[in-house]
Amino acid sequence: MKLIVFGASNSSKSINKKLATYAGSLLLKKLKDAHMEILDLNDFELPLFGADLEERIDPPENAKAFLAKLAEADAIIISFTEHNHSYTVAWKNLFDWCTRIEKSVFQDKPVVLLSTSPGSRGGANVMERALKSLPSYGADIKANLSIPSFFDNFDMQSGELKNPELKQQLEQAVSTLR
Ligand SMILES: Cc1cc2nc3c(=O)[nH]c(=O)nc-3n(C[C@H](O)[C@H](O)[C@H](O)COP(=O)(O)O)c2cc1C
DSSP: OEEEEEESOOOTTOHHHHHHHHHHHHHHHHOSSOEEEEEOGGGGOOOOOOHHHHHHSOOOHHHHHHHHHHHHOSEEEEEEOOBTTBOOHHHHHHHHHHHHHOSOTTTTEEEEEEEEOSSTTTTHHHHHHHHHHGGGGTEEEEEEEEEOSHHHHEETTTTEEOOHHHHHHHHHHHHTTO
């Protein structure tokens, strides 16, 4: 089984990338013959999407490369960063370019959606948006979980959730991908 995980953020210190990676490692503990690839949105940098630019250039290689990575996956874990109650610019830009090549960006793969933020709602707004829209783009959503108050609940040194209830909820969420 090939598991692809990423945080929908281009921050080099992304807490959502940390959470997605941790969630993936919890699943790997339960599975033999599984491996995980961690994607970084910075490896798929693209110009700002616009209708005029789209007319002038061929579909960008980095959007094609991102779609190809998702095509390799048997399961996907995404953790969404919330910026002003919505997606980050980096994710929305990559996503928009991808949809112009292939509307089914997630290619009917099983997906677990996560979000986290330092705030008490843990990215609940961006989660709401993703839950509504991603099924239209080929995501077979198996479970979702928002982790509130990231820095209270996650031990940065060990790279693990220190809140046992949240850890259990996360284990349950990722086990839907088995
Ligand atoms: C422009 C901007 C807007 C933000 N808006 C929100 C928000 O709406 N809700 C929230 O919980 N946190 C918000 N934050 C705080 C982010 O959750 C925090 O920076 C988090 O670390 C970003 O996730 P990342 O580390 O995965 O990139 C915002 C941060 C920035 C820079």
